[in-house]
Amino acid sequence: MPLSEVQSQAHAVDALSSALGKKQVHHAWLFHGPDGVGKELAAMGFAQALVCLDEPYVGCGTCAACTRVVRRNHPDVTWVMPEAEQVERGLAGRSDFTNTPSRDIRIDQVRALQERLAFRALEAPHKVALFVTAHAMNQPAQNALLKTLEEPPRDTVLILISSAPDKLLPTIRSRCAKAAFGPLPLEFIANKVKTSSKKGVEDGLARQIAAMAAGSMARALALDPKALEQRRETIEAFEKLTPNDASGWIALAEVMGEDRGTAEAGIDVLQIWFRDVALAQVGAENLVNADLAPLAMAATSRVSPAGLQRRAGLLEEAKNAITQRNGSTRLQLERMFIEMFTA
Ligand SMILES: [Zn+2]
Incomplete structure:
Protein backbone atom coordinates (compact mmCIF):
# COMPACT_ATOMS: atom_id res chain seq x y z
CA MET A 1 0.00 0.00 0.00
CA PRO A 2 1.58 3.31 -1.05
CA LEU A 3 2.03 5.92 1.65
CA SER A 4 -0.73 8.08 0.16
CA GLU A 5 -3.26 5.37 0.99
CA VAL A 6 -2.49 5.24 4.70
CA GLN A 7 -5.62 6.67 6.27
CA SER A 8 -6.33 8.87 9.27
CA GLN A 9 -2.66 9.59 10.00
CA ALA A 10 -2.34 12.85 8.10
CA HIS A 11 0.22 14.31 10.51
CA ALA A 12 2.75 11.50 10.05
CA VAL A 13 2.01 10.94 6.36
CA ASP A 14 2.47 14.66 5.61
CA ALA A 15 5.84 14.71 7.35
CA LEU A 16 7.00 11.66 5.39
CA SER A 17 5.62 12.84 2.05
CA SER A 18 7.24 16.21 2.51
CA ALA A 19 10.65 14.61 3.14
CA LEU A 20 10.18 12.40 0.07
CA GLY A 21 9.00 15.35 -2.03
CA LYS A 22 12.24 17.21 -1.33
CA LYS A 23 14.20 14.06 -2.16
CA GLN A 24 16.07 14.67 1.06
CA VAL A 25 15.24 11.80 3.33
CA HIS A 26 16.84 11.77 6.76
CA HIS A 27 18.86 8.59 7.37
CA ALA A 28 16.92 7.52 10.47
CA TRP A 29 13.27 7.77 11.40
CA LEU A 30 11.32 7.00 14.53
CA PHE A 31 7.69 6.07 13.83
CA HIS A 32 6.07 6.30 17.23
CA GLY A 33 2.53 5.97 18.53
CA PRO A 34 0.14 3.36 19.97
CA ASP A 35 0.04 -0.22 18.68
CA GLY A 36 -2.25 -1.00 15.78
CA VAL A 37 -2.68 2.47 14.30
CA GLY A 38 -0.81 2.04 11.02
CA LYS A 39 2.85 2.65 11.83
CA GLU A 40 4.04 -0.50 10.09
CA LEU A 41 1.75 0.07 7.12
CA ALA A 42 3.18 3.57 6.74
CA ALA A 43 6.71 2.21 7.12
CA MET A 44 6.04 -0.19 4.27
CA GLY A 45 4.69 2.64 2.12
CA PHE A 46 7.72 4.75 2.98
CA ALA A 47 10.04 1.87 2.07
CA GLN A 48 8.22 1.45 -1.25
CA ALA A 49 8.76 5.12 -2.04
CA LEU A 50 12.48 4.64 -1.38
CA VAL A 51 12.94 1.56 -3.56
CA CYS A 52 10.32 2.04 -6.32
CA LEU A 53 11.91 2.55 -9.75
CA ASP A 54 8.66 3.45 -11.54
CA GLU A 55 7.76 6.32 -9.26
CA PRO A 56 10.87 7.23 -7.27
CA TYR A 57 10.20 8.99 -3.95
CA VAL A 58 6.48 8.24 -4.31
CA GLY A 59 6.04 4.48 -4.62
CA CYS A 60 3.55 3.08 -7.13
CA GLY A 61 2.52 0.16 -4.94
CA THR A 62 2.24 -2.24 -7.88
CA CYS A 63 5.66 -2.67 -9.54
CA ALA A 64 7.91 -5.62 -8.77
CA ALA A 65 9.95 -3.63 -6.26
CA CYS A 66 6.89 -2.34 -4.39
CA THR A 67 5.30 -5.77 -4.31
CA ARG A 68 8.45 -7.34 -2.93
CA VAL A 69 8.54 -4.84 -0.07
CA VAL A 70 5.15 -6.07 1.06
CA ARG A 71 6.16 -9.72 0.58
CA ARG A 72 9.30 -9.00 2.59
CA ASN A 73 11.65 -10.31 -0.05
CA HIS A 74 13.13 -7.16 -1.53
CA PRO A 75 16.91 -7.58 -1.36
CA ASP A 76 17.49 -3.99 -0.27
CA VAL A 77 14.85 -3.94 2.46
CA THR A 78 15.78 -5.65 5.71
CA TRP A 79 13.32 -6.41 8.49
CA VAL A 80 14.59 -6.59 12.04
CA MET A 81 12.38 -7.95 14.79
CA PRO A 82 12.64 -10.26 17.83
CA GLU A 83 12.69 -13.99 17.09
CA ALA A 84 9.51 -14.43 19.12
CA GLU A 85 7.79 -11.87 16.90
CA GLN A 86 8.92 -13.79 13.80
CA VAL A 87 7.36 -16.94 15.24
CA GLU A 88 4.12 -15.16 16.20
CA ARG A 89 3.80 -13.79 12.66
CA GLY A 90 4.48 -17.17 11.08
CA LEU A 91 7.67 -15.87 9.43
CA ALA A 92 9.75 -18.47 11.23
CA GLY A 93 9.15 -21.70 13.06
CA ARG A 94 10.09 -22.43 16.64
CA SER A 95 12.49 -25.08 15.35
CA ASP A 96 14.42 -22.44 13.39
CA PHE A 97 15.99 -21.36 16.67
CA THR A 98 18.20 -23.45 18.89
CA ASN A 99 17.01 -21.75 22.08
CA THR A 100 13.63 -20.37 23.11
CA PRO A 101 12.89 -17.59 20.58
CA SER A 102 14.09 -14.34 22.11
CA ARG A 103 11.78 -11.42 22.85
CA ASP A 104 14.69 -9.02 22.43
CA ILE A 105 16.28 -7.66 19.30
CA ARG A 106 19.86 -8.74 20.02
CA ILE A 107 23.25 -7.38 19.13
CA ASP A 108 23.99 -10.15 16.60
CA GLN A 109 20.89 -9.07 14.64
CA VAL A 110 22.14 -5.48 14.58
CA ARG A 111 25.62 -6.65 13.52
CA ALA A 112 24.17 -8.77 10.72
CA LEU A 113 22.25 -5.73 9.50
CA GLN A 114 25.38 -3.59 9.66
CA GLU A 115 27.22 -6.10 7.49
CA ARG A 116 24.47 -5.89 4.88
CA LEU A 117 24.41 -2.12 4.96
CA ALA A 118 28.14 -1.97 4.30
CA PHE A 119 27.48 -3.09 0.71
CA ARG A 120 25.88 -1.06 -2.05
CA ALA A 121 22.20 -1.45 -2.73
CA LEU A 122 21.54 -4.33 -5.12
CA GLU A 123 18.60 -2.98 -7.11
CA ALA A 124 17.13 0.10 -5.50
CA PRO A 125 18.43 3.64 -5.03
CA HIS A 126 18.21 3.12 -1.24
CA LYS A 127 18.82 0.44 1.35
CA VAL A 128 16.08 0.37 3.94
CA ALA A 129 15.96 -1.32 7.34
CA LEU A 130 12.70 -1.60 9.27
CA PHE A 131 12.87 -2.26 13.00
CA VAL A 132 9.57 -3.73 14.17
CA THR A 133 9.11 -3.11 17.92
CA ALA A 134 12.40 -1.18 17.92
CA HIS A 135 12.14 -0.77 21.71
CA ALA A 136 12.69 -4.54 22.01
CA MET A 137 16.36 -3.86 21.23
CA ASN A 138 18.31 -4.66 24.36
CA GLN A 139 21.03 -2.38 25.66
CA PRO A 140 24.00 -3.90 23.75
CA ALA A 141 21.94 -3.89 20.54
CA GLN A 142 21.00 -0.25 21.02
CA ASN A 143 24.60 0.69 21.69
CA ALA A 144 25.68 -1.13 18.54
CA LEU A 145 23.01 0.58 16.46
CA LEU A 146 24.15 3.96 17.71
CA LYS A 147 27.31 3.61 15.59
CA THR A 148 25.21 3.26 12.45
CA LEU A 149 23.13 6.28 13.40
CA GLU A 150 26.26 8.35 13.99
CA GLU A 151 28.00 7.31 10.77
CA PRO A 152 25.24 6.14 8.45
CA PRO A 153 26.29 4.22 5.34
CA ARG A 154 25.30 6.17 2.23
CA ASP A 155 21.81 5.79 0.74
CA THR A 156 20.59 4.05 3.86
CA VAL A 157 17.32 4.78 5.63
CA LEU A 158 16.55 3.19 9.00
CA ILE A 159 12.96 3.12 10.23
CA LEU A 160 12.46 2.44 13.93
CA ILE A 161 8.85 1.51 14.67
CA SER A 162 7.89 1.74 18.32
CA SER A 163 4.94 2.05 20.66
CA ALA A 164 7.32 2.57 23.61
CA PRO A 165 9.98 4.99 22.33
CA ASP A 166 11.02 5.93 25.88
CA LYS A 167 12.69 2.51 26.08
CA LEU A 168 15.13 3.66 23.41
CA LEU A 169 18.33 5.48 24.39
CA PRO A 170 17.91 9.27 24.27
CA THR A 171 20.93 9.34 21.96
CA ILE A 172 19.09 7.06 19.52
CA ARG A 173 15.89 9.09 19.68
CA SER A 174 17.69 12.37 19.16
CA ARG A 175 19.32 11.13 15.95
CA CYS A 176 16.00 10.15 14.38
CA ALA A 177 13.54 12.32 12.52
CA LYS A 178 10.11 11.70 14.07
CA ALA A 179 6.79 10.68 12.62
CA ALA A 180 4.05 10.76 15.25
CA PHE A 181 1.07 8.44 14.88
CA GLY A 182 -2.07 9.02 16.95
CA PRO A 183 -5.05 6.86 17.92
CA LEU A 184 -7.43 6.29 15.02
CA PRO A 185 -10.85 8.00 15.06
CA LEU A 186 -13.71 5.95 16.48
CA GLU A 187 -15.84 6.25 13.33
CA PHE A 188 -13.00 5.05 11.13
CA ILE A 189 -12.50 1.95 13.28
CA ALA A 190 -16.23 1.25 13.61
CA ASN A 191 -16.60 1.33 9.82
CA LYS A 192 -13.69 -1.03 9.35
CA VAL A 193 -15.09 -3.41 11.96
CA LYS A 194 -18.37 -3.49 10.06
CA THR A 195 -16.87 -3.99 6.61
CA SER A 196 -14.32 -6.59 7.68
CA SER A 197 -16.77 -8.79 9.55
CA LYS A 198 -18.09 -11.72 7.57
CA LYS A 199 -20.97 -12.33 9.93
CA GLY A 200 -22.20 -8.75 9.90
CA VAL A 201 -21.91 -6.51 12.94
CA GLU A 202 -24.61 -3.99 13.70
CA ASP A 203 -23.79 -0.28 14.15
CA GLY A 204 -24.09 -0.23 17.93
CA LEU A 205 -21.83 -3.20 18.45
CA ALA A 206 -19.29 -1.89 15.92
CA ARG A 207 -19.10 1.40 17.83
CA GLN A 208 -18.82 -0.45 21.12
CA ILE A 209 -15.90 -2.48 19.78
CA ALA A 210 -14.26 0.65 18.33
CA ALA A 211 -14.61 2.48 21.65
CA MET A 212 -13.07 -0.40 23.54
CA ALA A 213 -10.17 -0.57 21.12
CA ALA A 214 -9.19 2.97 22.17
CA GLY A 215 -7.93 4.04 18.75
CA SER A 216 -6.14 0.81 17.82
CA MET A 217 -7.35 -0.93 14.68
CA ALA A 218 -5.42 -4.06 15.58
CA ARG A 219 -7.20 -4.28 18.92
CA ALA A 220 -10.61 -3.62 17.36
CA LEU A 221 -10.17 -6.38 14.82
CA ALA A 222 -8.97 -8.75 17.53
CA LEU A 223 -12.03 -8.06 19.68
ZN1 LIG B 1 6.68 0.77 -7.39
Whole structure:
Protein backbone atom coordinates (compact mmCIF):
# COMPACT_ATOMS: atom_id res chain seq x y z
CA MET A 1 0.00 0.00 0.00
CA PRO A 2 1.58 3.31 -1.05
CA LEU A 3 2.03 5.92 1.65
CA SER A 4 -0.73 8.08 0.16
CA GLU A 5 -3.26 5.37 0.99
CA VAL A 6 -2.49 5.24 4.70
CA GLN A 7 -5.62 6.67 6.27
CA SER A 8 -6.33 8.87 9.27
CA GLN A 9 -2.66 9.59 10.00
CA ALA A 10 -2.34 12.85 8.10
CA HIS A 11 0.22 14.31 10.51
CA ALA A 12 2.75 11.50 10.05
CA VAL A 13 2.01 10.94 6.36
CA ASP A 14 2.47 14.66 5.61
CA ALA A 15 5.84 14.71 7.35
CA LEU A 16 7.00 11.66 5.39
CA SER A 17 5.62 12.84 2.05
CA SER A 18 7.24 16.21 2.51
CA ALA A 19 10.65 14.61 3.14
CA LEU A 20 10.18 12.40 0.07
CA GLY A 21 9.00 15.35 -2.03
CA LYS A 22 12.24 17.21 -1.33
CA LYS A 23 14.20 14.06 -2.16
CA GLN A 24 16.07 14.67 1.06
CA VAL A 25 15.24 11.80 3.33
CA HIS A 26 16.84 11.77 6.76
CA HIS A 27 18.86 8.59 7.37
CA ALA A 28 16.92 7.52 10.47
CA TRP A 29 13.27 7.77 11.40
CA LEU A 30 11.32 7.00 14.53
CA PHE A 31 7.69 6.07 13.83
CA HIS A 32 6.07 6.30 17.23
CA GLY A 33 2.53 5.97 18.53
CA PRO A 34 0.14 3.36 19.97
CA ASP A 35 0.04 -0.22 18.68
CA GLY A 36 -2.25 -1.00 15.78
CA VAL A 37 -2.68 2.47 14.30
CA GLY A 38 -0.81 2.04 11.02
CA LYS A 39 2.85 2.65 11.83
CA GLU A 40 4.04 -0.50 10.09
CA LEU A 41 1.75 0.07 7.12
CA ALA A 42 3.18 3.57 6.74
CA ALA A 43 6.71 2.21 7.12
CA MET A 44 6.04 -0.19 4.27
CA GLY A 45 4.69 2.64 2.12
CA PHE A 46 7.72 4.75 2.98
CA ALA A 47 10.04 1.87 2.07
CA GLN A 48 8.22 1.45 -1.25
CA ALA A 49 8.76 5.12 -2.04
CA LEU A 50 12.48 4.64 -1.38
CA VAL A 51 12.94 1.56 -3.56
CA CYS A 52 10.32 2.04 -6.32
CA LEU A 53 11.91 2.55 -9.75
CA ASP A 54 8.66 3.45 -11.54
CA GLU A 55 7.76 6.32 -9.26
CA PRO A 56 10.87 7.23 -7.27
CA TYR A 57 10.20 8.99 -3.95
CA VAL A 58 6.48 8.24 -4.31
CA GLY A 59 6.04 4.48 -4.62
CA CYS A 60 3.55 3.08 -7.13
CA GLY A 61 2.52 0.16 -4.94
CA THR A 62 2.24 -2.24 -7.88
CA CYS A 63 5.66 -2.67 -9.54
CA ALA A 64 7.91 -5.62 -8.77
CA ALA A 65 9.95 -3.63 -6.26
CA CYS A 66 6.89 -2.34 -4.39
CA THR A 67 5.30 -5.77 -4.31
CA ARG A 68 8.45 -7.34 -2.93
CA VAL A 69 8.54 -4.84 -0.07
CA VAL A 70 5.15 -6.07 1.06
CA ARG A 71 6.16 -9.72 0.58
CA ARG A 72 9.30 -9.00 2.59
CA ASN A 73 11.65 -10.31 -0.05
CA HIS A 74 13.13 -7.16 -1.53
CA PRO A 75 16.91 -7.58 -1.36
CA ASP A 76 17.49 -3.99 -0.27
CA VAL A 77 14.85 -3.94 2.46
CA THR A 78 15.78 -5.65 5.71
CA TRP A 79 13.32 -6.41 8.49
CA VAL A 80 14.59 -6.59 12.04
CA MET A 81 12.38 -7.95 14.79
CA PRO A 82 12.64 -10.26 17.83
CA GLU A 83 12.69 -13.99 17.09
CA ALA A 84 9.51 -14.43 19.12
CA GLU A 85 7.79 -11.87 16.90
CA GLN A 86 8.92 -13.79 13.80
CA VAL A 87 7.36 -16.94 15.24
CA GLU A 88 4.12 -15.16 16.20
CA ARG A 89 3.80 -13.79 12.66
CA GLY A 90 4.48 -17.17 11.08
CA LEU A 91 7.67 -15.87 9.43
CA ALA A 92 9.75 -18.47 11.23
CA GLY A 93 9.15 -21.70 13.06
CA ARG A 94 10.09 -22.43 16.64
CA SER A 95 12.49 -25.08 15.35
CA ASP A 96 14.42 -22.44 13.39
CA PHE A 97 15.99 -21.36 16.67
CA THR A 98 18.20 -23.45 18.89
CA ASN A 99 17.01 -21.75 22.08
CA THR A 100 13.63 -20.37 23.11
CA PRO A 101 12.89 -17.59 20.58
CA SER A 102 14.09 -14.34 22.11
CA ARG A 103 11.78 -11.42 22.85
CA ASP A 104 14.69 -9.02 22.43
CA ILE A 105 16.28 -7.66 19.30
CA ARG A 106 19.86 -8.74 20.02
CA ILE A 107 23.25 -7.38 19.13
CA ASP A 108 23.99 -10.15 16.60
CA GLN A 109 20.89 -9.07 14.64
CA VAL A 110 22.14 -5.48 14.58
CA ARG A 111 25.62 -6.65 13.52
CA ALA A 112 24.17 -8.77 10.72
CA LEU A 113 22.25 -5.73 9.50
CA GLN A 114 25.38 -3.59 9.66
CA GLU A 115 27.22 -6.10 7.49
CA ARG A 116 24.47 -5.89 4.88
CA LEU A 117 24.41 -2.12 4.96
CA ALA A 118 28.14 -1.97 4.30
CA PHE A 119 27.48 -3.09 0.71
CA ARG A 120 25.88 -1.06 -2.05
CA ALA A 121 22.20 -1.45 -2.73
CA LEU A 122 21.54 -4.33 -5.12
CA GLU A 123 18.60 -2.98 -7.11
CA ALA A 124 17.13 0.10 -5.50
CA PRO A 125 18.43 3.64 -5.03
CA HIS A 126 18.21 3.12 -1.24
CA LYS A 127 18.82 0.44 1.35
CA VAL A 128 16.08 0.37 3.94
CA ALA A 129 15.96 -1.32 7.34
CA LEU A 130 12.70 -1.60 9.27
CA PHE A 131 12.87 -2.26 13.00
CA VAL A 132 9.57 -3.73 14.17
CA THR A 133 9.11 -3.11 17.92
CA ALA A 134 12.40 -1.18 17.92
CA HIS A 135 12.14 -0.77 21.71
CA ALA A 136 12.69 -4.54 22.01
CA MET A 137 16.36 -3.86 21.23
CA ASN A 138 18.31 -4.66 24.36
CA GLN A 139 21.03 -2.38 25.66
CA PRO A 140 24.00 -3.90 23.75
CA ALA A 141 21.94 -3.89 20.54
CA GLN A 142 21.00 -0.25 21.02
CA ASN A 143 24.60 0.69 21.69
CA ALA A 144 25.68 -1.13 18.54
CA LEU A 145 23.01 0.58 16.46
CA LEU A 146 24.15 3.96 17.71
CA LYS A 147 27.31 3.61 15.59
CA THR A 148 25.21 3.26 12.45
CA LEU A 149 23.13 6.28 13.40
CA GLU A 150 26.26 8.35 13.99
CA GLU A 151 28.00 7.31 10.77
CA PRO A 152 25.24 6.14 8.45
CA PRO A 153 26.29 4.22 5.34
CA ARG A 154 25.30 6.17 2.23
CA ASP A 155 21.81 5.79 0.74
CA THR A 156 20.59 4.05 3.86
CA VAL A 157 17.32 4.78 5.63
CA LEU A 158 16.55 3.19 9.00
CA ILE A 159 12.96 3.12 10.23
CA LEU A 160 12.46 2.44 13.93
CA ILE A 161 8.85 1.51 14.67
CA SER A 162 7.89 1.74 18.32
CA SER A 163 4.94 2.05 20.66
CA ALA A 164 7.32 2.57 23.61
CA PRO A 165 9.98 4.99 22.33
CA ASP A 166 11.02 5.93 25.88
CA LYS A 167 12.69 2.51 26.08
CA LEU A 168 15.13 3.66 23.41
CA LEU A 169 18.33 5.48 24.39
CA PRO A 170 17.91 9.27 24.27
CA THR A 171 20.93 9.34 21.96
CA ILE A 172 19.09 7.06 19.52
CA ARG A 173 15.89 9.09 19.68
CA SER A 174 17.69 12.37 19.16
CA ARG A 175 19.32 11.13 15.95
CA CYS A 176 16.00 10.15 14.38
CA ALA A 177 13.54 12.32 12.52
CA LYS A 178 10.11 11.70 14.07
CA ALA A 179 6.79 10.68 12.62
CA ALA A 180 4.05 10.76 15.25
CA PHE A 181 1.07 8.44 14.88
CA GLY A 182 -2.07 9.02 16.95
CA PRO A 183 -5.05 6.86 17.92
CA LEU A 184 -7.43 6.29 15.02
CA PRO A 185 -10.85 8.00 15.06
CA LEU A 186 -13.71 5.95 16.48
CA GLU A 187 -15.84 6.25 13.33
CA PHE A 188 -13.00 5.05 11.13
CA ILE A 189 -12.50 1.95 13.28
CA ALA A 190 -16.23 1.25 13.61
CA ASN A 191 -16.60 1.33 9.82
CA LYS A 192 -13.69 -1.03 9.35
CA VAL A 193 -15.09 -3.41 11.96
CA LYS A 194 -18.37 -3.49 10.06
CA THR A 195 -16.87 -3.99 6.61
CA SER A 196 -14.32 -6.59 7.68
CA SER A 197 -16.77 -8.79 9.55
CA LYS A 198 -18.09 -11.72 7.57
CA LYS A 199 -20.97 -12.33 9.93
CA GLY A 200 -22.20 -8.75 9.90
CA VAL A 201 -21.91 -6.51 12.94
CA GLU A 202 -24.61 -3.99 13.70
CA ASP A 203 -23.79 -0.28 14.15
CA GLY A 204 -24.09 -0.23 17.93
CA LEU A 205 -21.83 -3.20 18.45
CA ALA A 206 -19.29 -1.89 15.92
CA ARG A 207 -19.10 1.40 17.83
CA GLN A 208 -18.82 -0.45 21.12
CA ILE A 209 -15.90 -2.48 19.78
CA ALA A 210 -14.26 0.65 18.33
CA ALA A 211 -14.61 2.48 21.65
CA MET A 212 -13.07 -0.40 23.54
CA ALA A 213 -10.17 -0.57 21.12
CA ALA A 214 -9.19 2.97 22.17
CA GLY A 215 -7.93 4.04 18.75
CA SER A 216 -6.14 0.81 17.82
CA MET A 217 -7.35 -0.93 14.68
CA ALA A 218 -5.42 -4.06 15.58
CA ARG A 219 -7.20 -4.28 18.92
CA ALA A 220 -10.61 -3.62 17.36
CA LEU A 221 -10.17 -6.38 14.82
CA ALA A 222 -8.97 -8.75 17.53
CA LEU A 223 -12.03 -8.06 19.68
CA ASP A 224 -14.98 -10.28 19.02
CA PRO A 225 -18.49 -10.41 20.42
CA LYS A 226 -17.34 -13.17 22.75
CA ALA A 227 -14.70 -10.81 24.15
CA LEU A 228 -17.43 -8.25 24.75
CA GLU A 229 -19.37 -10.79 26.77
CA GLN A 230 -16.18 -11.62 28.69
CA ARG A 231 -15.80 -7.89 29.40
CA ARG A 232 -19.27 -7.74 30.91
CA GLU A 233 -18.56 -10.76 33.10
CA THR A 234 -15.24 -9.33 34.33
CA ILE A 235 -16.79 -5.98 35.22
CA GLU A 236 -19.77 -7.52 36.97
CA ALA A 237 -17.54 -9.87 38.95
CA PHE A 238 -15.30 -6.97 39.96
CA GLU A 239 -18.22 -4.85 41.14
CA LYS A 240 -19.40 -7.71 43.34
CA LEU A 241 -16.12 -7.66 45.29
CA THR A 242 -16.31 -6.17 48.77
CA PRO A 243 -13.79 -5.37 51.52
CA ASN A 244 -13.13 -8.34 53.82
CA ASP A 245 -14.10 -10.87 51.17
CA ALA A 246 -10.78 -12.56 50.53
CA SER A 247 -12.37 -15.58 48.87
CA GLY A 248 -14.02 -13.29 46.30
CA TRP A 249 -10.71 -11.58 45.43
CA ILE A 250 -8.93 -14.90 45.13
CA ALA A 251 -11.66 -16.39 42.94
CA LEU A 252 -11.57 -13.46 40.48
CA ALA A 253 -7.76 -13.46 40.45
CA GLU A 254 -7.91 -17.12 39.53
CA VAL A 255 -10.30 -16.61 36.60
CA MET A 256 -8.55 -13.48 35.29
CA GLY A 257 -5.08 -14.88 35.87
CA GLU A 258 -5.58 -18.12 33.98
CA ASP A 259 -2.79 -17.05 31.63
CA ARG A 260 -1.00 -13.89 30.61
CA GLY A 261 -3.48 -13.25 27.80
CA THR A 262 -6.57 -13.38 30.00
CA ALA A 263 -4.81 -11.28 32.65
CA GLU A 264 -3.85 -8.55 30.21
CA ALA A 265 -7.30 -8.53 28.62
CA GLY A 266 -8.96 -8.37 32.07
CA ILE A 267 -6.74 -5.50 33.16
CA ASP A 268 -7.52 -3.58 29.96
CA VAL A 269 -11.22 -4.08 30.63
CA LEU A 270 -10.90 -2.79 34.22
CA GLN A 271 -8.78 0.16 33.11
CA ILE A 272 -11.52 1.32 30.76
CA TRP A 273 -14.11 0.54 33.41
CA PHE A 274 -12.40 2.72 36.04
CA ARG A 275 -12.34 5.55 33.51
CA ASP A 276 -16.05 5.03 32.94
CA VAL A 277 -16.77 5.13 36.68
CA ALA A 278 -14.70 8.33 36.94
CA LEU A 279 -16.77 9.80 34.09
CA ALA A 280 -19.97 8.74 35.85
CA GLN A 281 -18.72 10.45 39.01
CA VAL A 282 -18.69 13.80 37.22
CA GLY A 283 -22.01 13.12 35.50
CA ALA A 284 -20.61 12.50 32.02
CA GLU A 285 -22.62 10.24 29.75
CA ASN A 286 -20.40 9.04 26.92
CA LEU A 287 -19.11 5.91 28.64
CA VAL A 288 -17.19 3.33 26.64
CA ASN A 289 -19.17 0.59 28.35
CA ALA A 290 -22.42 2.34 27.49
CA ASP A 291 -24.45 -0.81 28.07
CA LEU A 292 -23.23 -0.93 31.69
CA ALA A 293 -24.02 2.70 32.53
CA PRO A 294 -26.38 1.81 35.41
CA LEU A 295 -23.66 -0.33 37.00
CA ALA A 296 -21.17 2.52 36.61
CA MET A 297 -23.60 4.87 38.35
CA ALA A 298 -24.05 2.39 41.19
CA ALA A 299 -20.26 2.03 41.48
CA THR A 300 -19.83 5.76 42.06
CA SER A 301 -21.44 5.42 45.48
CA ARG A 302 -19.04 2.64 46.47
CA VAL A 303 -15.73 4.36 45.73
CA SER A 304 -14.49 7.93 46.14
CA PRO A 305 -12.67 9.71 43.30
CA ALA A 306 -9.43 9.39 45.30
CA GLY A 307 -10.09 5.70 45.93
CA LEU A 308 -10.73 5.17 42.24
CA GLN A 309 -7.47 6.87 41.36
CA ARG A 310 -5.65 4.62 43.83
CA ARG A 311 -7.22 1.55 42.23
CA ALA A 312 -6.17 2.73 38.78
CA GLY A 313 -2.61 3.10 40.07
CA LEU A 314 -2.61 -0.44 41.48
CA LEU A 315 -3.99 -1.74 38.20
CA GLU A 316 -1.17 -0.02 36.30
CA GLU A 317 1.41 -1.55 38.65
CA ALA A 318 -0.03 -5.04 38.17
CA LYS A 319 -0.10 -4.53 34.41
CA ASN A 320 3.57 -3.56 34.36
CA ALA A 321 4.54 -6.51 36.54
CA ILE A 322 2.60 -8.91 34.33
CA THR A 323 3.90 -7.58 30.99
CA GLN A 324 7.44 -7.69 32.40
CA ARG A 325 6.78 -11.29 33.43
CA ASN A 326 7.53 -10.78 37.08
CA GLY A 327 6.18 -13.95 38.62
CA SER A 328 2.76 -15.55 38.50
CA THR A 329 -0.03 -13.54 36.90
CA ARG A 330 -2.56 -14.98 39.34
CA LEU A 331 -0.51 -13.90 42.36
CA GLN A 332 -0.01 -10.43 40.90
CA LEU A 333 -3.77 -10.04 40.49
CA GLU A 334 -4.44 -11.43 43.95
CA ARG A 335 -2.06 -8.92 45.49
CA MET A 336 -3.69 -6.15 43.47
CA PHE A 337 -7.20 -6.99 44.71
CA ILE A 338 -5.99 -7.32 48.31
CA GLU A 339 -4.45 -3.84 48.14
CA MET A 340 -7.53 -2.41 46.42
CA PHE A 341 -9.89 -3.64 49.11
CA THR A 342 -7.82 -3.33 52.29
CA ALA A 343 -6.94 0.34 52.28
ZN1 LIG B 1 6.68 0.77 -7.39
